[in-house]
Amino acid sequence: MRKTFHEKLNEINEDVLAMGSLVQEAVHNSTEALLRRDTQLAEKIIKDDERVNEYDISIEEKCIVLQAEHQPVAVDLRFLHSVSIIIKHLERMGDLTVNIAKVVRRLSREEEKKHLDKDIIGLLVEMGNLVKLELARALEAFKNKDAKLASKLGKSDDAVDEIQKMIFRKLFTSQKGEKDIKFVTNIALASRYLERIGDQSVNIGERVLYFLTGDYSVFHDDM
Amino acid sequence: MSNNIKIKVKNYGFYYGQIKILSDITMDIEQNKITAIIGPSGCGKSTFIRTFNRMNDLIASSKVTGEISIDGINIYKNNMDVVELRKKIGMVFQRPNPFPKTIYDNITYGPRLHARYSKQKLEHIVEDSLKKAALWDEVKNKLHTSALKLSGGQQQRLCIARVLAVDSEIILMDEPASSLDPISTQKIEDLIDELKENYTIIIVTHNMQQAARVSQKTAFLLTEKSDEPARLIEYDDTNKIFTNPGDKRTENYITGRFG
Numbered sequence: 148m149r150k151t152f153h154e155k156l157n158e159i160n161e162d163v164l165a166m167g168s169l170v171q172e173a174v175h176n177s178t179e180a181l182l183r184r185d186t187q188l189a190e191k192i193i194k195d196d197e198r199v200n201e202y203d204i205s206i207e208e209k210c211i212v213l214q215a216e217h218q219p220v221a222v223d224l225r226f227l228h229s230v231s232i233i234i235k236h237l238e239r240m241g242d243l244t245v246n247i248a249k250v251v252r253r254l255s256r257e258e259e260k261k262h263l264d265k266d267i268i269g270l271l272v273e274m275g276n277l278v279k280l281e282l283a284r285a286l287e288a289f290k291n292k293d294a295k296l297a298s299k300l301g302k303s304d305d306a307v308d309e310i311q312k313m314i315f316r317k318l319f320t321s322q323k324g325e326k327d328i329k330f331v332t333n334i335a336l337a338s339r340y341l342e343r344i345g346d347q348s349v350n351i352g353e354r355v356l357y358f359l360t361g362d363y364s365v366f367h368d369d370m
Numbered sequence: 371m372s373n374n375i376k377i378k379v380k381n382y383g384f385y386y387g388q389i390k391i392l393s394d395i396t397m398d399i400e401q402n403k404i405t406a407i408i409g410p411s412g413c414g415k416s417t418f419i420r421t422f423n424r425m426n427d428l429i430a431s432s433k434v435t436g437e438i439s440i441d442g443i444n445i446y447k448n449n450m451d452v453v454e455l456r457k458k459i460g461m462v463f464q465r466p467n468p469f470p471k472t473i474y475d476n477i478t479y480g481p482r483l484h485a486r487y488s489k490q491k492l493e494h495i496v497e498d499s500l501k502k503a504a505l506w507d508e509v510k511n512k513l514h515t516s517a518l519k520l521s522g523g524q525q526q527r528l529c530i531a532r533v534l535a536v537d538s539e540i541i542l543m544d545e546p547a548s549s550l551d552p553i554s555t556q557k558i559e560d561l562i563d564e565l566k567e568n569y570t571i572i573i574v575t576h577n578m579q580q581a582a583r584v585s586q587k588t589a590f591l592l593t594e595k596s597d598e599p600a601r602l603i604e605y606d607d608t609n610k611i612f613t614n615p616g617d618k619r620t621e622n623y624i625t626g627r628f629g
Contacts, residue, residue, distance in 0.1 A: 152626065218579045220612040223625045361614025 152217045156226065159209050160290075163230055163237075166202035167286040169195065170237045170244075174282055174344055177244040178275030181337050182268065186255045189248035199241035206234045222358070229358035233289065236347040236354070240282070243340045243347075250337045254330070261330045267317050271338065274310040277303065278341050281348035288352060294359045300352030307345040314338045376401035376540065376570040377422065382436035383599070384417055386429065391417055393599035395436070397589060404562060404571045406585035406608065408578065410623065413591045413600040415574040419542045422572065423459040424452050440540070457484055460533025464545040466525035468517035468532075473500075473509050476517045476528055480536040495535050503531035504561050523554025527561060534565075541565065543573040547580065559584050578624055582612040590620045 150158070173192055180188040210227045213219070219227060263271075281303055288297035315338070318331045356365045377399035384392040392414045399405050407415045417426060424445060426432045438445050445455055457480075468476050477496045481487055487495070496513065500506040505527040509520070517528055526546060533541055543562070547555040562571060562584050575581050581588055588611040593600040604611065604620045615621045622628050 220578060220582065220624050221615055221621045224613065 152213070152219070152223075155209070155213055156223060159206060159213070159227070159230055162202060162206045162209070163233060164286065164290055166199060166206065166234060166237050167282075167289070169199050169202065170240045171279070171282055171286070173199065173241055173244040174275075174279055177247040178271070178279070178341070180251045181247055182271060182275075184251060184254055186251060189251035192244050192248040196241045196245050199238060203234050203238040207231060222361075225358045225361060229354040233351050233354050236350045240344050240347045243344050246340045247337050250333045250340075253333055261327070263334065264317065264321055267314060267321075267334065270310050270314050270317070271334075271341075274307055274314070274338065274341050277307050277310070278345045278348070281307070281345050285348040285351040285355070288355045292355075292359055294356055297352040297355040297359070298365075300349045304345050304349045307342055311338050311342040374401050375399070376440065377572075378437075378439040378442075380437045380439075382421070382438060383434070384414070384421065384426065385431075385433040385435075387431040390599040392591075393601050395591075395602045397602060397605045399570065399572065400587065401570050402566055402568070403587055404566050404573060404585040405587040405589065406581035407572065407574045407589050407591060408576075408581050408624070409591035409600065410593070410628075411576070413593045415591055416544050418591065419544060419572050419574055420461075422540065422542055423456050423461055424450075425461070427452065457536050458538060459540040459542060460536065460538035461542040461544070462526070462529050462533060462546045465549050466522060466529050468520070468525050468528050470516065470518055472514045473517050473520070473528060474513040476532055477535045480532060484536060499531040499535040500528075502534045502565070503527045504557065504564070505531055521554070523550050523557055526550060526554070526558060530558075530561065530565075538569065540570045540572070543571065545574055545576060548576065555580075578612070582608060588612070590615075590617075590623065592619060592623065594619075 173195060176188050176192050176195075179185065180192065210231045214224075214227055217223075281300060284296055284303070285300055287293065288300070315335060318335050321331075353365050357363065375398045379395055379397045379399070382392065382395040383390060395418070407418060409415050420426045421434065421438060422440070422445070426434070434446055440455075440458070444450075469479060471479070474496055477499050478487075478492045481492065481495050497506060497510075500509060505524060508524060509528075517525065520528060530541070530546075546562075547558045550558065559580065562573065565571060566586075573581075573585065585608045587605065588608045589605040590603045590611065591600045592603045604615060604617045606616065610616070611620060612624065615624065
């Protein structure tokens with residue numbers, strides 16, 4: 148039997164949540180792989196990202212076809228437009244976890260097998276937890292159509308930014324000689340990728356807020 | 371009254387006998403803009419636009435309450451000259467309804483009713499009206515053939531030209547493209563857009579996308595219970611109505627969740 152327009156909208160909604168769940172897993176795995184220097188897990192992240200990319204393309208195609216067939220308006224139009232952008236943020240997050248996995252790969256090389264300072268490990272754990280929480284909130288706001296939760300995301304991202312600055316300071320002040328350069332740069336890059344994953348959650352929150360309220364000003368305000 | 375308000379509707383209601391069809395409609399219709407009236411079938415959209423040229427007067431048991439002013443003059447006042455009013459307000463219907471006469475006679479019929487014109491003046495009116503209706507190039511060599519030989523889209527543009535020939539200021543359109551193919555529909559929509567430079571246009575349409583494409587303002591009428599009259603639920607800029615309507619009932623209707 149032919150699916151109705153609203154059934155197709157629900158299907159897209161479910162697809163976004165499934166894609167989000169894959170990205171959540173990738174973010175979790177990337178912090179674990181980084182902290183444990185787990186190259187097997189890093190390879191899994193790189194492989195699993197293909198599924199995220201497949202979701203990106205299939206959801207985008209569904210959005211285009213649905214808009215062409217039904218010319219939606221109002222909340223349905225805002226939903227499809229927002230989903231088309233949200234999946235790009237999720238796809239970008241997937242790419243960033245792949246970047247972290249590649250850092251883990253590089254760190255596994257003999258010359259870069261160094262121990263991380265305990266303080267930096269603590270900060271990376273904290274940052275990873277916050278980034279995971281931000282993504283979970285962004286997806287929850289999307290799932291439950293929760294504008295209040297979506298609007299809180301920007302504020303929680305400030306803490307992530309602050310931790311990243313602290314990691315940078317600690318890394319570059321603890322660097323001892325030229326040998327450390329590659330190691331320090333890789334850890335700095337990994338923390339930067341995590342911070343950008345947090346930014347993407349904020350972007351998703353803004354899109355959810357626009358889809359729910361129709362208010363474009365959310366893209367101009369400092370959230 | 372603001373200079374750009376052409377029509378002012380205040381506490382308007384409409385009855386067929388004892389049955390109230392429309393209730394308490396208040397809205398300002400802006401000059402040189404296209405205002406779309408949308409709503410489910412049977413909610414009184416056509417009845418509403420027929421109010422502006424008092425076509426509903428032809429129904430013996432009908433009654434109007436409230437006030438409708440055009441250029442500041444209440445059109446339901448006792449001494450209103452309805453013939454003059456209908457000269458000022460032309461109407462285009464769902465199905466093209468050319469007279470079974472030549473293209474030329476269709477255009478000159480209205481002007482001849484209102485005044486005596488020279489042959490030269492009438493020829494000028496025919497050419498001017500057909501040009502404004504974007505039909506001149508297609509019919510200039512067959513002005514004296516039957517209008518019934520034209521295609522549906524051409525006939526509808528001829529009907530629009532007929533309205534333009536009598537120097538109307540307001541054009542009422544009751545689903546003007548609903549019986550036309552997509553190309554003819556596009557021509558009519560393009561024409562409507564051009565005409566707004568010189569006319570105030572009110573269009574009833576069932577086609578949400580058409581309302582979104584052609585109009586600048588949109589009014590949503592709705593009968594919420596079968597024994598109640600329709601009311602104006604929302605009236606706002608078309609962009610607002612179709613991207614972020616202010617009323618949940620409007621959103622439910624335009625997104626197909628009811629109606």
